[in-house]
Amino acid sequence: MDTNPSRHSPATRAWVHDAIALLEQETTRSADTHLLRLDFPGFPDIAFYFKDESSHPTGSLKHRLARSLYLYALCNGRLAPGQAVVDASSGSTAISEAWFARLLGLSFIAVMPACTAPQKILAVQELGGTCDLVEDPSQVHARAAEHAASGACHLDQFGLAVQATDWRGNNNIAESILGQLRREPQPVPTWIVCGAGTGGTSATIGRYLRYRRLETRLCVAEPAGSGYVQGWRQRDRNAVASRPTLIEGIGRPRVEPGFIFDVVDAVAEVEDAASIAAALLLEEKLGTRYGGSSGTNFVACLQLAAHMRARGERGSIVTLLCDRGKRYQQTLFDPAWRSAHGLHTTPWQTALQSALATGTLTPPDPSPSDPCA
Structure with a gap:
């Protein structure tokens, strides 16, 4: 019988057991993240929930x-x-x-x-x-x-x-969201919105919704022209991005192995300037600064809510606040940096504020100087 002495020694097995115990202890200590609710005058029949993943010890989803x-x-x-x-x-x-x-x-x-x-x-x-x-x-x-x-x-x-995340439960993000909604007026949300970095989050949520036999639909919010957007539209795993993005963590240039197209019900494309404007708006509404991908998610929520309102639908939308905004103080939240990259957020800030008041999201006229880096 052949064995690998380094991988199968009692000392190595003991170390692995201790390491797993440390991870389990950490899980118990940091158990869960907050689910915040906001209501807006323009959407009286739609509740917005924000899963604050920035409250993890390492500050992100x-x-x-x-x-x-x-x-x-x-x-x-x-x-x-x-x-x-x-x-x-x-x-x-x-x-x-x-x-x-x-x-x-x-x-x-x-x-x-x-x-x-x-x-x-x-x-x-x-x-x-x-x-x-x-x-x-x-x-x-x-x-x-x-x-x-x-x-x-x-x-x-x-x-x-996708392989590493237990999509059936084990306090994954989908199970956590549904558990926190249990006592809300609408415990089963109409939509859950997330981005696609590795594809793991959307795959976990999409699979869990089906596993629990829920009618909730999943929307992936992505920078315009990302590899995921191109691939999802055509169901093409060889698709590549048609344009770059300045929103970190999402907007992959290619279709990553973890992207599962068929558990996603809709994809929302969001301009970089809109994402940053929405991140600024989130800071105003929640008193905390979040990163650009959180803004991308928020814009997608407003797009979905506007469609729901136009059809006379009631319900709720859940999305993720992905990471802490202080990580982007020298980039997305620096007006000089935005100007240098041709990002003009004021028109989008006006459009988003108007959407909160009226329930209708009208994008500003496209600018030739929008994301150019």
Whole structure:
């Protein structure tokens, strides 16, 4: 009988057991995130709920994913004591993975596009992680694979997010949302809205809704022309983005392996300027600053609500507040940065404020200087 002495030794098995116990203890401590409700005059028959994933210890939705990826690596025998960990990430996943690496006493390498928001890079470094910055964003996966070939455990969020997340329950985000809505006037929402980074969140929610036999529909909110938008329309897994985006975490240039088209009922395309305007509006309404993808989600909610109102429908819409806005102080929330990138948010701010009051969302006239970077 052949065995791998390093992977199957009693000491390694004991370390894996201790690591899993640490992750379970952390899960209990950070149990859940808040579900906030807002009501707007223009939509008297529609309730808006915001799942505040920024309240996780690592400040984003990716806290759930990072925990699942580490559990997946441990339970599949891919992660051993003292082994380095690597992943490709534009920021939020890397921050969460670095946090868990520190919890488990492991070194962590984040392969990131060089254009990643400086606050995100700093956050990884402050948690003890190393940032390997790549000038060409399309090469981050290849660079991560190089680290893995040298012995690091590749968590591979884009390749493994769907497999690593338990979509049937185990306090996944869909189960959490439905549980928190249980005592609300409309415990089964009309729509749930999320973005598509790895595709793991939309796959988890879409599968769970079917598993629970609910009529709730799932909308993916994405930057205009993203790889997911192009692929979903044509059911083409080889589709690529028709234009770039400045909204980090979503708007992938290609169709990632975790994207499952057939659990998604609708896709909402959102201009970058609209996403940022909506993030500014969320700060005004909730008193907290959230990132650009939260704004993307909010615009999609208003699009759906406007259609519901026009058809005389009642109901509720749930979406996600994905990460903390302070990570984008030097980019999305800096007027000079926005101006340098041709992003004009004032027309969209006016349009969104009007939608809250009237129930009708009328996009401003397109500007030739909208997202150009």
